[in-house]
Amino acid sequence: MERIIQQTDSDAFASKLCAINYKYLPPTPCAITGTIDDDLQSLYQNIATLHIDYYHNLKEENRNVYGKINKLMRNPFPVMNYGTYLRTMAIDSSIINYINNELPLKETKFQIVNFGSGSDLRFIQYLEKFNKRISKFIDLDFKDAINLKKKILSKSNLLNQLVTKYNDQFIMLEGDLKDITTTMKQLVQNLDLTIPTIFITECVLCYMTQIDSQNLITKIMNNFQKGVWVSYDPIGGSNPNDKFGIIMKRNLLESRNLDMPTLLIYNSKSNYPDRWNLDNNNNSASIDIRDMWDFVSQSITDKEQKRLRSLQFLDEIEELKIMQSHYVILNTAWNI
Amino acid sequence: MQIDRTISLLKQGKHITEDAVYALCLKSQELLMTEANVTHVDTPVTICGDIHGQLHDLLTLFDKSGGVEKTRYVFLGDFVDRGFYSLESFLLLICYKLKYPDRITLIRGNHETRQITKVYGFYDEIMRKYGNSNVWRYCCEVFDYLSLGAIINNNIFCVHGGLSPDVNTIEEIRAIDRKQEVPHEGAMCDLLWSDPDDVEKWSLSPRGAGFVFGQNEVNQFLHTNKVELIARAHQLVMEGYKEMFDGGLVTVWSAPNYCYRCGNVAAVLRIEDDLQRNYTIFDAVQPQDGVGNAIIPTKKSQMDYFL
Ligand SMILES: C[S@@+](CC[C@H](N)C(=O)[O-])C[C@H]1O[C@@H](n2cnc3c(N)ncnc32)[C@H](O)[C@@H]1O
Ligand SMILES: [Mn+2]
Numbered sequence: 147m148e149r150i151i152q153q154t155d156s157d158a159f160a161s162k163l164c165a166i167n168y169k170y171l172p173p174t175p176c177a178i179t180g181t182i183d184d185d186l187q188s189l190y191q192n193i194a195t196l197h198i199d200y201y202h203n204l205k206e207e208n209r210n211v212y213g214k215i216n217k218l219m220r221n222p223f224p225v226m227n228y229g230t231y232l233r234t235m236a237i238d239s240s241i242i243n244y245i246n247n248e249l250p251l252k253e254t255k256f257q258i259v260n261f262g263s264g265s266d267l268r269f270i271q272y273l274e275k276f277n278k279r280i281s282k283f284i285d286l287d288f289k290d291a292i293n294l295k296k297k298i299l300s301k302s303n304l305l306n307q308l309v310t311k312y313n314d315q316f317i318m319l320e321g322d323l324k325d326i327t328t329t330m331k332q333l334v335q336n337l338d339l340t341i342p343t344i345f346i347t348e349c350v351l352c353y354m355t356q357i358d359s360q361n362l363i364t365k366i367m368n369n370f371q372k373g374v375w376v377s378y379d380p381i382g383g384s385n386p387n388d389k390f391g392i393i394m395k396r397n398l399l400e401s402r403n404l405d406m407p408t409l410l411i412y413n414s415k416s417n418y419p420d421r422w423n424l425d426n427n428n429n430s431a432s433i434d435i436r437d438m439w440d441f442v443s444q445s446i447t448d449k450e451q452k453r454l455r456s457l458q459f460l461d462e463i464e465e466l467k468i469m470q471s472h473y474v475i476l477n478t479a480w481n482i
Numbered sequence: 483m484q485i486d487r488t489i490s491l492l493k494q495g496k497h498i499t500e501d502a503v504y505a506l507c508l509k510s511q512e513l514l515m516t517e518a519n520v521t522h523v524d525t526p527v528t529i530c531g532d533i534h535g536q537l538h539d540l541l542t543l544f545d546k547s548g549g550v551e552k553t554r555y556v557f558l559g560d561f562v563d564r565g566f567y568s569l570e571s572f573l574l575l576i577c578y579k580l581k582y583p584d585r586i587t588l589i590r591g592n593h594e595t596r597q598i599t600k601v602y603g604f605y606d607e608i609m610r611k612y613g614n615s616n617v618w619r620y621c622c623e624v625f626d627y628l629s630l631g632a633i634i635n636n637n638i639f640c641v642h643g644g645l646s647p648d649v650n651t652i653e654e655i656r657a658i659d660r661k662q663e664v665p666h667e668g669a670m671c672d673l674l675w676s677d678p679d680d681v682e683k684w685s686l687s688p689r690g691a692g693f694v695f696g697q698n699e700v701n702q703f704l705h706t707n708k709v710e711l712i713a714r715a716h717q718l719v720m721e722g723y724k725e726m727f728d729g730g731l732v733t734v735w736s737a738p739n740y741c742y743r744c745g746n747v748a749a750v751l752r753i754e755d756d757l758q759r760n761y762t763i764f765d766a767v768q769p770q771d772g773v774g775n776a777i778i779p780t781k782k783s784q785m786d787y788f789l
Pocket of ligand 1: 153
């Protein structure tokens with residue numbers, strides 16, 4: 147089971163490469179409404195170079211994974227590229243918004259924890275952008291995933307140089323999020339519980355059981371004084387006529403024996419945040435949740451939407467809408 | 483007869499040789515060449531929307547609606563792409579067309595083009611199945627001869643996408659030189675790409691091509707051409723069909739559980755002699771128990787969820 151879950155990282159990485167290949171990413175200037183456009187521009191500056199470099203070094207390190215990603219990239223449907231763009235933008239705009247709104251003073255330091263980080267290269271993007279403001283950036287994943295990532299990072303001149311540059315800030319942890327005691331111990335060893343901390347789970351909680359994910363969230367929110375949790379996941383749909391989640395669960399089980407234990411439990415925008423709704427007497431949590439269809443219409447400018455649609459022929463808006471209304475971005479900030 | 487053998491192979495999803503496909507394509511080109519851009523069709527007739535390579539569901543469609551031996555059909559296009567059996571679905575339809583020429587009308591959809599099939603799967607399917615692109619090229623040449631619309635009893639206008647600001651009368655459609663790859667703009671493109679919506683006037687389409695049109699444009703077209711209904715496909719409808727503009731336009735969608743993941747039902751629309759409309763709703767073929775999923779090939783070539 148662990149291997150099957152870990153393999154989803156290849157899908158995530160292939161999707162991102164594909165969206166980069168087809169020029170969905172990086173976004174163009176004025177892509178997003180509000181005031182964070184410049185920040186996003188600088189955040190995405192080197193996204194193509196970084197990812198392509200990682201991909202090339204992966205080829206030498208692990209032919210098998212490389213072959214898989216290479217194959218996955220070959221059938222780039224516009225709905226998928228579009229969705230990957232939205233997923234990436236939703237996560238990053240959530241993080242940037244939190245930093246800008248809650249940590250406006252340039253001298254305020256913060257920490258970032260990327261749970262189930264897989265091959266995500268955000269650590270470089272954020273360290274390059276925020277530099278010394280980030281006191282620690284942690285990537286945590288299963289042992290094999292971390293090992294592979296370490297090897298690739300050290301193989302590449304470009305990436306290795308960056309990792310060395312941020313040697314004091316960037317930490318890669320091997321672990322299992324289901325083992326909450328060990329995970330917490332690792333975090334406490336490396337982080338400061340009193341400074342603001344950003345937690346990211348991008349398509350990670352969906353692979354955990356209800357209890358495991360609940361325990362993780364509760365533990366973190368009770369131990370870190372101030373922070374935000376940014377989470378992206380599929381939701382099965384709560385309307386009785388909505389079969390999306392049932393079909394998704396069945397398709398994934400049948401095609402690759404991959405289970406999403408909470409897809410049909412946290413199946414809507416109204417119950418997905420349940421796990422973060424703690425009765426913490428000492429802090430106030432503010433929860434914001436949107437599905438990706440809300441996100442396009444509310445946050446992506448018309449100009450950018452038009453650009454995205456012109457990259458490939460987008461044949462079916464209705465399908466895009468069905469897919470995107472079954473993925474959510476959640477922001478829970480506590481002690482604001 | 484050769485065609486009967488091919489039909490039976492197709493129904494079982496078996497391989498058809500490149501030579502056999504070539505022969506079929508050549509024959510159907512000859513047949514389609516003689517058709518007008520807008521063909522006349524008599525009632526009773528069953529109108530079918532997008533198929534998108536879902537062969538098993540196409541077989542269900544024939545099952546649930548009487549079958550080609552007994553029933554006349556108009557297919558509104560988008561036979562190929564997205565599903566895993568584009569080739570088989572398209573060949574089955576042209577085999578039927580050759581066997582029962584007056585029983586089946588095939589209208590071109592926006593996916594029956596070289597450019598779109600390269601993005602949306604048909605091209606890759608052929609490369610996978612044959613190791614070269616010949617069969618794809620033969621099929622694309624047939625696409626160029628498909629008609630652009632149909633008119634049922636001089637009363638119902640059938641088209642894949644919708645209206646065009648460049649087209650006022652059905653006569654004008656008859657004048658188009660259709661035997662070509664679908665252009666990026668102009669009347670022929672719009673007929674295959676446009677969508678209806680609640681808009682006041684012609685608007686830009688969120689898709690890469692065509693326009694969005696509203697009740698005004700529809701009423702105008704119905705009035706000018708003395709027809710009572712525009713039957714079109716092209717847009718996924720969760721309930722299988724959707725009437726709009728006081729029944730002046732209908733969208734028919736015939737690919738259930740589109741892309742094996744959307745969870746929608748499908749519909750076909752039967753038009754009786756008195757022009758009464760009867761919808762038949764049908765569901766996707768269920769995966770078979772025990773033998774894995776026989777419908778979705780295990781070696782899937784694409785990722786279709788965000789994981
Ligand atoms: C779909 S990938 C997402 C990777 C990355 N977050 C992204 O979006 O690009 C899921 C990742 O979560 C990791 N993961 C899932 N469950 C985990 C657990 N219990 N402990 C540690 N890592 C886990 C997997 O190994 C995999 O790398
Ligand atoms: Mn279409």
